[in-house]
Amino acid sequence: SQTIHQWPATLVQPVGSPLSLECTVEGTSNPNLYWYRQAAGRGLQLLFYSVGIGQISSEVPQNLSASRPQDRQFILSSKKLLLSDSGFYLCAWSVATSGASYEQYFGPGTRLTVT
Amino acid sequence: GQNIDQPTEMTATEGAIVQINCTYQTSGFNGLFWYQQHAGEAPTFLSYNVLDGLEEKGRFSSFLSRSKGYSYLLLKELQMKDSASYLCAVIDSNYQLIWGAGTKLIIKP
Numbered sequence: 001s002q003t004i005h006q007w008p009a010t011l012v013q014p015v016g017s018p019l020s021l022e023c024t025v026e027g028t029s030n031p032n033l034y035w036y037r038q039a040a041g042r043g044l045q046l047l048f049y050s051v052g053i054g055q056i057s058s059e060v061p062q063n064l065s066a067s068r069p070q071d072r073q074f075i076l077s078s079k080k081l082l083l084s085d086s087g088f089y090l091c092a093w094s095v096a097t098s099g100a101s102y103e104q105y106f107g108p109g110t111r112l113t114v115t
Numbered sequence: 116g117q118n119i120d121q122p123t124e125m126t127a128t129e130g131a132i133v134q135i136n137c138t139y140q141t142s143g144f145n146g147l148f149w150y151q152q153h154a155g156e157a158p159t160f161l162s163y164n165v166l167d168g169l170e171e172k173g174r175f176s177s178f179l180s181r182s183k184g185y186s187y188l189l190l191k192e193l194q195m196k197d198s199a200s201y202l203c204a205v206i207d208s209n210y211q212l213i214w215g216a217g218t219k220l221i222i223k224p
Binding site for chain 1: 148155156157158159160163202204211212214215216217219
């Protein structure tokens with residue numbers, strides 16, 4: 001069966017510090033991978049998605065970046081955090097396909113507080 | 116622009132039935148998902164509709180009308196554990212998921 005891991009579960013970082021959140025998927029090959037952010041009481045905002053190694057699409061211009069160094073590894077980074085970067089960060093995966101749609105499966109999330 | 120509307124919050128009684136509505140205006144349509152999200156946790160998949168009509172899964176059912184840009188999630192025999200947010204998401208013509216802000220459902224004994 002497939003599983004998705006995210007770490008850390010919670011993180012408190014000062015403004016201006018760097019960030020690195022990691023997500024890995026097991027039990028599937030060549031998944032589509034996604035990073036979302038959810039502000040308190042709000043919906044999901046898609047930040048990045050990837051259809052393969054080294055292929056990253058950015059949905060929202062900001063001070064965050066993403067990388068996919070391996071097939072089942074997705075990393076979210078920032079060089080300098082802003083207060084507005086606080087939120088609940090979710091990684092998700094879906095079956096890779098063209099012309100069809102499949103549900104996305106979410107990791108447990110990382111709650112980031114920027115102080 | 117693309118827009119998905121859901122009520123912000125609903126309250127229902129344990130054992131009752133509740134219907135959560137979702138209306139959407141998107142560039143194309145390739146399916147609609149409903150997810151459940153408990154506070155502080157990740158969303159989990161509930162249902163998927165791509166054709167008009169009702170899909171039933173145990174206590175949960177989801178309905179879709181593509182001509183009206185409308186869906187609802189029906190929860191029967193409500194239990195306290197059903198207290199959660201329910202997210203509606205539509206797949207647009209580019210096969211991207213557009214998410215609603217979610218409906219917080221409060222179940223009272």
